[in-house]
Amino acid sequence: MNAFRIVPSVAEYAEFCGFAKEAALGEKDLILTNEYIYQPAISALNLGCQTLFQEQYGAGEPTDVMVDAILSALAGKEYERLVAVGGGTIIDIAKVLAVAKRGERVDDLYAHMGTLEKVHPLLIVPTTCGTGSEVTNISIINRTTKGVKQGIVSPAMFADQAVLIPGMLASLPYGVYATSSIDAMIHAVESYLSPDACPLSELFSEKALELILPCWKAAADSGEKDGWKPYAAEFLRASNYAGIAFGHAGCAAVHALSYPLGGVHHVAHGESNQVMFAPVLQKYLEKHPTGKINRLETLLSKLLGCAETAAIPALYSLMDRVLPRRPMREYGVTEDELPRYADSVIETQQRLLGHNYVPLTRDEILAIYKCAY
Ligand SMILES: [Fe+2]
Known part of the structure; x- marks a missing residue:
């Protein structure tokens, strides 16, 4: 019997600035998001965080090619916490990035799913009213090389915190x-x-x-x-x-x-x-x-x-x-x-x-x- 539990802490803020202040977001944090979310809601806060815009690495649902390209782009960056701000695609990618060691590719993670470990503390801010993915430990990746959509599942992929910010839905x-x-x-x-x-x-x-x-x-x-x-x-x-x-x-x-x-x-x-x-x-x-x-x-x-x-x-x-x-x-x-x-x-x-x-x-x-x- 699988006992019921909620792993991430869950917090709610009216606007992103309240969360940024409480979490003391800064230069050691990497925000994974889309530019159309970042510009209106986060940019003006001048948090000094590093950023990565997912759309620069491919469109649509997460694929192994897209995630591998992001892993390569991050290889030269030093950051501690990973802050995912977005819909299902962003959140699914962030869960994978949080457990990928330097040099690992998506296929490597599937190959040792049972022994994955958290590399970066993960904070997730969902910006749609649907995925619920901020509190689950599964990421669905389209493995284009194998022609199948497959879940990566691991206890290490739970976020440390799920952050609900109704104000982030304003432009949905x-x-x-x-x-x-x-x-x-x-x-x-x-x-x-x-x-x-x-x-x-x-x-x-x-x-x-x-x-x-x-x-x-x-x-x-x-x-x-x-x-x-x-x-x-x-x-x-x-x-x-x-x-x-x-x-x-x-x-x-x-x-x-x-x-x-x-x-x-x-x-x-x-x-x-x-x-x-x-x-x-x-x-x-x-x-x-x-x-x-x-x-x-x-x-x-x-x-x-x-x-x-x-x-x-x-x-x-x-x-x-x-x-x-x-x-x-x-x-x-x-x-x-x-x-x-x-x-x-x-x-x-x-x-x-x-x-x-x-x-x-x-x-x-x-x-x-x-x-x-
Ligand atoms: Fe669903």
């Missing part, structure tokens, strides 16, 4: 709010239904949903694109709570089945999860209609003010108001790709599939894909 575009908050909602649901959930992790899954759903509704009812911004603190906390929950109980089939959509067709992580969410839950309900999923229905019915039997469809409707769902075909997927996706999920995503509410066979996974198509 609507699309990133939408996809990242959908991702957080799915983390909450998948971790809640996971057979590895425990009463403590369930508290965090439940609280994440209690924060996200009313704020989604209030934001959508406002009719304004920025209607979610008054709730930035709630979305950030919800993402963090869902991260704590899935850090313990895991994510499952929704994340597993969405990988090919992200990897092959470059659909944003939260959006590709959204495509798979309803078809996976539908399969769960079909295979195991009475069980823990009924507790989820009870929770959702209270939050959404509807009958338990209508609760899951009501969740889909609310999610559609945040971002309308699209079928797989609209992302350029062709029907003959689906059997290959099912095979690849069985072959490479067992870590996630092990957290499924009910086991799914290859044919059932294919049926889910056809339903999402």
Whole structure:
């Protein structure tokens, strides 16, 4: 039995300056971020920190090529703490940099994952409302040389501190709010239904949903694109709570089945999860209609003010108001790709599939894909 624990300390500040002052950020610290985040929110503070802008080493989700290029660029720098400020890509890269010894490449880290040690103290400031990655010890890297997205996992990759700063979400575009908050909602649901959930992790899954759903509704009812911004603190906390929950109980089939959509067709992580969410839950309900999923229905019915039997469809409707769902075909997927996706999920995503509410066979996974198509 894996005991529940939260490893990083978690702190909250209204703005970055409060965190910078308390942490006494300075010349021995390296800030890993994007320039579009650094310039408006950090630059004027004149902290004297060293900086590295991730986008100079490649676009999109983290790849081995991108991380190796960053490792090479850092080889000549002397720094102590690593401060990651950004979304999922920045955070995943930072966790790898924190454990890489001088001269090591990404492949080396996979080769001795069991003996990784923290090289740089790590502080993480998430700037979306989705990843929850600031409190987990896994980093997903697209190993382009091997054609597979694979997690590096190690206790050494936990941050020392997760820092929640609602002010850092002020310039987040609507699309990133939408996809990242959908991702957080799915983390909450998948971790809640996971057979590895425990009463403590369930508290965090439940609280994440209690924060996200009313704020989604209030934001959508406002009719304004920025209607979610008054709730930035709630979305950030919800993402963090869902991260704590899935850090313990895991994510499952929704994340597993969405990988090919992200990897092959470059659909944003939260959006590709959204495509798979309803078809996976539908399969769960079909295979195991009475069980823990009924507790989820009870929770959702209270939050959404509807009958338990209508609760899951009501969740889909609310999610559609945040971002309308699209079928797989609209992302350029062709029907003959689906059997290959099912095979690849069985072959490479067992870590996630092990957290499924009910086991799914290859044919059932294919049926889910056809339903999402
Ligand atoms: Fe996710």
